[in-house]
Amino acid sequence: xxxxxxxxxxxxxxxxxxxxxxxxxxxxxxxxxxxxxxxxxxxxxxxxxxxxxxxxxxxxxxxxxxxxxxxxxxxxxxxxxxxxxxxxxxxxxxxxxxxxxxxxxxxxxxxxxxxxxxxxxxxxxxxxxxxxxxxxxxxxxxxxxxxxxxxxxxxxxxxxxxxxxxxxxxxxxxxxxxxxxxxxxxxxxxxxxxxxxxxxxxxxxxxxxxxxxxxxxxxxxxxxxxxxxxxxxxxxxxxxxxxxxxxxxxxxxxxxxxxxxxxxxxxxxxxxxxxxxxxxxxxxxxxxxxxxxxxxxxx
DNA sequence: CACGCGTGGGG
DNA sequence: TCCCCAAGCGT
Numbered sequence: 001x002x003x004x005x006x007x008x009x010x011x012x013x014x015x016x017x018x019x020x021x022x023x024x025x026x027x028x029x030x031x032x033x034x035x036x037x038x039x040x041x042x043x044x045x046x047x048x049x050x051x052x053x054x055x056x057x058x059x060x061x062x063x064x065x066x067x068x069x070x071x072x073x074x075x076x077x078x079x080x081x082x083x084x085x086x087x088x089x090x091x092x093x094x095x096x097x098x099x100x101x102x103x104x105x106x107x108x109x110x111x112x113x114x115x116x117x118x119x120x121x122x123x124x125x126x127x128x129x130x131x132x133x134x135x136x137x138x139x140x141x142x143x144x145x146x147x148x149x150x151x152x153x154x155x156x157x158x159x160x161x162x163x164x165x166x167x168x169x170x171x172x173x174x175x176x177x178x179x180x181x182x183x184x185x186x187x188x189x190x191x192x193x194x195x196x197x198x199x200x201x202x203x204x205x206x207x208x209x210x211x212x213x214x215x216x217x218x219x220x221x222x223x224x225x226x227x228x229x230x231x232x233x234x235x236x237x238x239x240x241x242x243x244x245x246x247x248x249x250x251x252x253x254x255x256x257x258x259x260x261x262x263x264x265x266x267x268x269x270x271x272x273x274x275x276x277x278x279x280x281x282x283x284x285x286x287x288x289x290x291x292x293x294x295x296x297x298x299x
Numbered sequence: 300c301a302c303g304c305g306t307g308g309g310g
Numbered sequence: 311t312c313c314c315c316a317a318g319c320g321t
Contacts, residue, residue, distance in 0.1 A: 045318045085305035118317050238305055
């Protein structure tokens with residue numbers, strides 16, 4: 001059974017007032033600059049949330065404006081991304097900057113945002129809610145858990161889930177959706193935990209339809225033979241990227257074995273990186289970080 | 300739609 | 311020291 005309007009309003013009220021006293025928002029999310037918010041949201045998908053402020057500020061000090069990122073060489077973006085993981089996301093962020101700079105700025109409506117490279121349903125709604133006046137709730141895995149529990153714990157597929165989440169947004173004032181989302185994420189990380197939620201201290205306990213009847217532990221895990229990390233593609237790609245970062249514009253000849261990968265595997269990996277736009281082959285036969293994005297922006 | 304993507308931090 | 315983990319997006 002769907003929540004009534006008054007139940008939704010009550011939940012919104014409780015959540016926002018709880019947030020006022022006990023939330024620890026990302027500073028970066030309190031900016032109204034859609035560019036800064038986009039950078040922070042992309043990073044928040046791959047790094048400890050508590051470190052996003054530090055990483056985002058570092059990145060933003062190197063590329064303070066959308067224009068500066070849009071005009072940057074791919075190599076410099078990848079250098080600034082060192083240590084942050086998921087290098088393809090740096091490429092996508094760069095391409096999103098190029099595309100939106102050409103449009104005159106980062107859009108703040110969901111549809112235009114979602115058309116940008118690397119920006120999907122979550123990121124689009126997060127930027128629209130935080131930097132714009134969007135009222136659609138960005139649903140990440142944490143907010144999904146909170147919302148599903150609030151309505152009774154039934155697992156919802158993405159589309160119905162988004163619709164239920166938007167039901168909360170529809171009763172918010174303009175500008176509140178971003179805080180609602182931040183509050184729900186904080187609640188998910190501190191109280192409405194995946195494994196052992198602390199319902200007794202939850203500000204929403206009086207209105208939650210799953211209070212006290214959350215299934216105990218869910219375990220999947222194991223199986224999958226233990227694979228040495230040095231034998232994985234991720235490890236190899238990460239090492240090759242760092243070699244390219246260290247080499248600079250002169251590039252480096254990539255030959256020989258790395259960890260558990262023979263020379264042929266290394267050649268194959270560097271060619272794959274080249275195909276993805278993460279490496280550039282130069283005349284000498286060496287590779288370096290690409291000076292410019294080698295692939296077109298997809299649209 | 301199932302899978303691949305990177306890294307640093309915590310147990 | 312070793313093992314486990316995060317989490318949205320593109321393909």
